[in-house]
Amino acid sequence: MDMTLDGTDSPAEVLRYIHIGLLCIQDQARDRPTMLEVVIFLSNETSYLPPPKEPGFYIVGDMGEIEQHNSYSIIEATNSLISGCV
Template identity: 65%
Template sequence: MLTKWCFDNFYNGYMSPEYAFHGLVSIKTDVFSFGVLLLELVSGMKNTHRYHSEHPLNLVGYTWQLWNEDKALEVMDPTLDGFCPHNQILRCIHIGLLCVQDHAIDRPTMLDVVSMLSNETMPLPQPKQPAFFITTVVQQEVGGPEVKSENCSINQVSISVMEAR
């Protein structure tokens, strides 16, 4: 059961690369997950979907691409428009990208993240390339069957895996 949980969280993009590939846990492991969550909150999108028609980009990859093209606000959830200043949205995207950087040493600590979020005058370093910025399965493009994840839990609390024997 733990193996399935690890695979699901790795595939969904919440698991840090150092933990997924090497089993290493550090104070930066949760920072990675928080960064993905922050990008999901700002965008209103899940990290597991494809967001680019030409390349198999997940939310992190799509946000990274837009960031590099100076179009980061395009990832913003339209329902936030008018409720939150664009500079705050851009700051959240910037902090989210800092949290999902490939190497743990490049990521801020959670204490730093809290400081960055609460102090708008605090300067932010430029983010480096994130980890897991492309999706690993692109079956629809190669003509394979569409894979749909199905929630097998009746009460939304337990995790059940439906497998044939």
């Protein structure tokens, strides 16, 4: 928690916000809450929050292990500027 926010939110409240955020970024759209559900979650501290599912992509271990096993890829992208004749 950022202490510069003058401690207005309790640690339990911050964890609840993180939990709601994790629900909103579920890999499958059908697993994400609707905006109405998010509003209910945020306005009612006693509403039940389902557990978030395992993310679609995650890295296990530290980056040193990943670099040793070469189990990652680098994606290079280009940006093109399209212009038409005027």
